[in-house]
Amino acid sequence: MSRPGNKRPEYHKINRDLFVLTYGALVAQLCKDYEKDEDVNNYLDKMGYGIGIRLIEDFLARSYVKKCHSYSEITDLIAQVAFKMYLGITPSVTRNESSRNEFSLILDKNPLVEFVEELPAGRSSLCYCNLLCGVIRGALEMVHLTADVTFLQDRLKGDKVTEIGITFLKKLEEKKYRRKK
Template sequence: MSRPAHRRPEYHKINKDLFVLTYGALVAQLCKDYEKDEDVNQYLDKMGYGIGTRLIEDFLARSCVGRCHSYSEITDIIAQVAFKMYLGITPSVICNNSSRNEFSLILDKNPLVEFVEELPAGRSSLCYCNLLCGIIRGALEMVHLAADVTFLQDRLKGDSVTEIGITFLKKRDEKKYRWKK
């Protein structure tokens, strides 16, 4: 039976708990496969990067966001639209410098660690949610924005908040975005 032409395809969502548990199993397996935390962190970042490069198309199609004219606009869209759309949370955004190219996303709640109480023994430098950094970096690169994305603080490591730092690496050419008269 075919679908009527006027109906949009439905996006199937998986249960959030299933996703979080599956992610936890992935990280546990990576900890077994790799001795060094740095190798696990790098693998999660690389995996996230691959997801981000593909996820950006879905995000742009579903969110209907327009062109951004500043790094603060971009960071606000990441926090208020993308995180809300895919993780159901809205992090706070803080600008970290006067040149307005360094930002922090403060996550009050991190759904990926919902069932995690602490890092595995002997894994103090493990960045459990490094997948998120790779996703953000990959998505930004697909829209031609080079950025360094890292975890600055993590509640799993005893910090008071979970904070992701985003540093845009190129200065925006403002002349390029001005309308011609």
């Protein structure tokens, strides 16, 4: 039996919902295991980093992207291809006008908080989605780009938008190889 070419299978939605619910249970368990929000945030970042260093291979194999020549191209690729591919959303990109290496991803919709209305009581400094920062940082490091990735704003903390800041720390080197004669 074949399915119509324009219909997306329903199991993608089920898998995303399962992931979001499992992620919520993970964060809840970490909040029980660690007293300090900083420890939970660090653990989520470390987990995300591990995912990112493994996920980059899948991303490169499935996306067929070409080599990027600027931080702007890399950030657009993260927003328009990677987020769409793995989370089904496309964040908008803003650039810091005074710096060529600072960007922000604005998430109108964050699937990780789909079933979350507010942070747990007494956890005001918890960065619930810090896993995303680790994923981005880990993936970038695997392609030899060092970056600082942090949440700048979070709707769960009462901000108007969810914003992830990316600051590239290592200068993008454009090596020109000379052909030996």
